[in-house]
Amino acid sequence: MRRRSHRSLLIALAVLVAVTIALVLRQKAPPEAARLLPESDAIVYVHLKTVRAATHFDTSSLGHSAEYQQFVNATGIVPERDIDSAAIALHRVPVAPGTKPVRLGERVPKAELFVSEVFIGRFDGQRLAKFLAQSATSRENYGGRDIYSIPIEGQTVRVAQLGYDTIAASNMPTPEQIHSMVDRQHASALWTPGSSLLAARYSEVPLLSQAWGIGHIGLPFSENGHISIMGLELPLSEDTDLVASLRYSGAVHLRIEEFAPTEDVAKHTVETMTALLGIFRGLQEAQPAETPGAQAMRKLTDSIELKHDKDRAILTATATADEMHAMATAANTTPPQTLPAPAASPVASSSKH
Numbered sequence: 028m029r030r031r032s033h034r035s036l037l038i039a040l041a042v043l044v045a046v047t048i049a050l051v052l053r054q055k056a057p058p059e060a061a062r063l064l065p066e067s068d069a070i071v072y073v074h075l076k077t078v079r080a081a082t083h084f085d086t087s088s089l090g091h092s093a094e095y096q097q098f099v100n101a102t103g104i105v106p107e108r109d110i111d112s113a114a115i116a117l118h119r120v121p122v123a124p125g126t127k128p129v130r131l132g133e134r135v136p137k138a139e140l141f142v143s144e145v146f147i148g149r150f151d152g153q154r155l156a157k158f159l160a161q162s163a164t165s166r167e168n169y170g171g172r173d174i175y176s177i178p179i180e181g182q183t184v185r186v187a188q189l190g191y192d193t194i195a196a197s198n199m200p201t202p203e204q205i206h207s208m209v210d211r212q213h214a215s216a217l218w219t220p221g222s223s224l225l226a227a228r229y230s231e232v233p234l235l236s237q238a239w240g241i242g243h244i245g246l247p248f249s250e251n252g253h254i255s256i257m258g259l260e261l262p263l264s265e266d267t268d269l270v271a272s273l274r275y276s277g278a279v280h281l282r283i284e285e286f287a288p289t290e291d292v293a294k295h296t297v298e299t300m301t302a303l304l305g306i307f308r309g310l311q312e313a314q315p316a317e318t319p320g321a322q323a324m325r326k327l328t329d330s331i332e333l334k335h336d337k338d339r340a341i342l343t344a345t346a347t348a349d350e351m352h353a354m355a356t357a358a359n360t361t362p363p364q365t366l367p368a369p370a371a372s373p374v375a376s377s378s379k380h
Contacts, residue, residue, distance in 0.1 A: 057229045060114035060145040062221035063195065065207035067116035067143065069242030070224060075148075076111040077237045077275070101158040103151045110148040116222075117142060117246050118199055140246055143197035143204045145189075152191055159186055167202070170209040174202065228270060233282060236272040244269050259307075262299035278347050285340040296340040297333050304331060320357025323350035 056062070061072045099105055118141040156173070160166065163175035174187045179198075185205040186196045189212040197204040211221070220226035228241040245254035249265035263269075268286040273279060287293035308328055316322040323346065331344045346354075 057221055057225050058112060058114065059215065060112045060147050060193075061225055061229075062215065062219060063145045063189065063193070063208050063211045064114055064116040064222055064225070065143055065197075065204040065211075066222045067224060067242070068119050069117040069240060069244045069246055070114065070222070071117070071238075071240040071244060072112070072114045073238040074112050079107075098158070101161075102155045104148075104155065109150065110146050112147045114145045115142055116144070116204075117243070118204070119243070119246055120200070141197070141199045143199060143208065144195065145208065146194045146196075147192055150188075150192065150194065152188055155188065155194070169202075169206055170213060172209050172212075174205055174209075228268075231270045231284065233272050233274060235276075236274045239270070239272040241270050242268065244271060259303065261303070262296055275348075278345050279351055281342075281344040281346075283342045287338050287340060290335075290338050293338050293340045294335050297335040300340070300342070301333050304328070304333070318357060319353040323353040324357075326350055327354070 119138045121138045159175040162177045165176045167174045172187045177184045182198050184198045189195050195208040224242050232239045248254045254261045254263045271283040311325050316325050327346045334341050
């Protein structure tokens with residue numbers, strides 16, 4: 028009896044250890060949506076379920092386009108309500124000279140930006156498959172999954188249902204990326220690190236971040252080889268390796284790290300950004316903050332801190348939930364600016380609002 032008791036105790040301890048290890052691995056492993064992404068230049072991830080619970084953005088009244096409403100009516104999917112997590116891979120594809128026509132006076136682009144995406148949430152698979160089949164110009168079966176090719180804004184967007192709760196899409200010119208996501212879904216496991224970028228940089232993402240980006244995440248804002256935001260050119264090249272994160276714990280905490288090639292480069296970034304921040308703060312002070320949005324933006328700017336740590340330049344900022352809401356409301360009511368835009372995203376194209 029004692030031997031059986033000892034054996035049962037050992038088995039129970041072994042199971043407990045195995046479960047503990049699995050939980051630790053799951054906590055440290057990248058999110059599944061991010062692990063399914065193909066090789067890329069950058070990755071952006073948002074855990075929308077947590078953000079939705081904190082901000083209730085799904086209850087906001089938004090004006091939807093006719094195409095967006097048609098998608099909702101046909102599939103029953105309301106993205107702001109039904110998508111729990113989203114991961115986006117950014118691909119920069121060089122443009123060969125003379126292969127892309129441009130208008131007189133336009134700058135010849137050196138590269139185009141494409142995206143691959145994974146969405147996890149609650150979907151009606153049959154209704155979605157019917158909608159995709161009706162919208163597609165062709166269909167391919169790969170790895171047991173139907174891949175639908177849908178023409179959107181002059182591009183081909185490939186879409187596949189990877190599971191009852193997972194959708195993958197890519198507007199890359201070739202099907203390699205969507206094939207890769209199907210393959211990764213078949214091989215998905217805790218010990219699968221995902222792409223090489225995810226394996227190399229995910230450990231730098233702060234714990235409990237609800238949204239983060241790694242790699243060359245400045246690519247959507249790149250112009251003339253540098254990152255430009257609101258017309259302001261930052262002292263960062265479009266190839267700068269960055270890790271950015273947003274964490275909510277009563278307030279929203281932003282952290283952006285530049286991984287510079289040398290300590291001198293990181294130091295120069297901090298010095299230049301400090302000078303630009305001083306100019307921006309001076310411009311804000313010269314104009315009265317009459318609206319809640321302007322007041323919230325000024326408080327956000329005042330909270331920005333810059334520091335240099337060896338080969339890293341680090342920016343941190345904080346804003347309350349009310350301040351974030353005020354800035355978002357102001358952004359929705361401000362007329363859109365004419366800015367250079369990357370190639371159409373399957374997300375934006377299939378769910379415009």
